[in-house]
Amino acid sequence: MPDHSLNIDDEALRDVGLRHFGTGKTLVIACGALAREILAIIKANKLDHLTLTCLPAILHNTPKDIPQAVEKVIEKYQDAYDHILVAYGDCGTGGLLQATCDRLGATLIDAPHCYAFFDGAQQFEQRGEVTSFFLTDFLARQFDAFVWQPLGLDRYPDLRDMYFGNYEALVYLAQTEDAALLAKAQDCADRLGLRFEHRHTGYGDLTEFLKREA
Template sequence: MPGRAEAPSDEALRDAGLTAEGRGRVLLIACGALAREILALKVANGWEHLDLQCLPAILHNTPQRIVPAVEATVAEARGRYDSVFVVYGDCGTGGLLQAACERLGVEMVPGPHCYSFYEGNEAFAAREEATAFYLTDFLVRQFDAFVWKPLGLDRHPELRDLYFGNYETLVYQAQTDDPALTEKARACAERLGLAFERRFTGYGDLGGVLGRL
């Protein structure tokens, strides 16, 4: 009968650059806009080995700041986890985030942005919706803070058509079945002067990607 494998010594772990507390653990570095959904998936699936560290969701308004923030967080996590996984799409970085992840030796969620992987990257790409403006559960909740005020529409509502004149439909990608959020999303469409469509996407590709970790 084979003997039981012994756990690696602290010295061996140090040589590998890993602390004892980090064995078997994965750090998720995620956009703050995905925090609620990732935590819900963790609880539903019992993924106790996944730790979550979120970067401010408002970084999406200045995507050039996403890559340095991810790089700094990966560097800080070295030696404390078996692996690090970046829960961002490209998110307006023009491929720079993917290049940084490859350079750092970490993986990331495939897809251009969360709207795509929530719906499923293949399904989203097939739609080719150039005139759709998307909201998720997070963005419906935070519409004023992340859309209305940053665009200055609270001070200059006359700019609405300048920003949204080429859009036709507000598409609400619902992660949850919440009638109150649906009504709020409908109100957002009215404020922007757009038609309204709700699609229940759930967590899309996100659950499968995290499940493989």
């Protein structure tokens, strides 16, 4: 794994597309929102047999498109790799992503979304935080591009209570210890009028998924 692959900037992480990192025989197809974290896991655990390719993180705004996008990548590269892992949760696809992976022989991480596998899928379910809005490191960085602007809150601030009136807290699931990101997450909570909670999760179940399945 060449070190220069770890130097992609925030703008690149918003839309990684089908860029490849690594030359291994196991392909990881991931959401672009996880690119930074997966590259860090690969480096820290010397998982040099993994190759990472990412789809644009903005697909989360249209989750119905995720299964088809993943399917296209699998079909394009399945003959070139011995094993294909899919680093997405269900992510609002209503089970369609799991069905796609099952049909094409790819392995999907068992979690409803990235918040769950960062926090630990079992304990996330047990917490039952239905009135919490979650941020990861990626979303803390890209809050304006992925939340504030798409919801129109930059133009129509009165929409805030319509979207977030039933939430009580913003929970920042931090993958890293970064004072600047922590401050950004606190600012996001303030802008949404929500109580702030910081929970350092690291990479949660994602590390074990990549180590185990690879």
